[in-house]
Amino acid sequence: MPELPEVETVRTGLEQAWVGRTITQLTLRREGLRFPFPEDMVNRLIGQKITRVRRRAKYLLIDTSDNLVFLSHLGMSGRYTLITPTETPRYLQVDASSNHSKFGALTGFEGRHDHMEFRFDDGSVAVYTDPRRFGIADLFDRAEEPIQPLLEHLGPEPLENWTAQDAANRCKGKRSPIKTTLLDQRFVVGVGNIYACEALHRSGISPTRPTHKLVRKDGKPTKALFELVAQVKEVLIAAIAVGGSTLNDFAAVDGTLGYFGHHFQVYDREDGPCLKEDCNGTIERIVQSNRSTFLCPRCQK
């Protein structure tokens, strides 16, 4: 599910729901996700008031009143479901009509992949669900944030003053294909497989082009690299706009609707017609670094 725009959409949703509320209960239904949960996470979080919800790369950072930071990464399949005390959740009704008793006494959300359940002082509940368990939950003191292993090697935020010159500096001498570089979180953060494909298509750059060829001999960005940096920003901004427009819907906090509402130009469109004006090419699928890449060989050189 989540690349930067989807995580940003979730961030906005959690910010609206959580800031100002105090955690009264936290239930963990397993030892951990990708990594074990910190031993004392439950005890440290109970009683904490949420003060901010930030995002760094694809990580959600939830600040609390005692300067703790709850880190949440959604991996491939993580999502949050929010239940407010006044409304009857729609899918709880659906579940209740089947005689499958997977809803428990507390919340009605005790599916096999519901790993964390937060309860707040206003009676609201949030459930973290993640079938593949590639997600991460962690807790640390705010003062330790600069030395967090998960965060310290991250590259620039693409929507915060990221420049073509910065990109050129990091592209220099790299032999790997530009698609692979786009996915490297040290080059730029937040871009995943879908938006890497989309940005390259918009830029007219072949995913297989060696990264260093996007830098001039004098170390300056080529025209193509200027274009790529611009298109990464544009595709991310457009996707955030789509996600944001769905936010009033209670189901949207899981970020899924962000992808739903978005129709891609190349991703997952193998054998389809290239949608670029006057191109008439056919979308191909290739594999790079064990991941699917979609491209139009006609307009991406």
Add this chain to the structure above:
DNA sequence: CAAAGTTCCTGCGAGC
């Protein structure tokens, strides 16, 4: 069979 993400391991080439 493939999947939106990240980390870690291995193998290779460069350089000393």
Add this chain to the structure above:
DNA sequence: TGCTCGCAGGAACTTT
């Protein structure tokens, strides 16, 4: 020749 370093590519994690 042999060793170390860094980079690039691939496997692994897991469930639907």
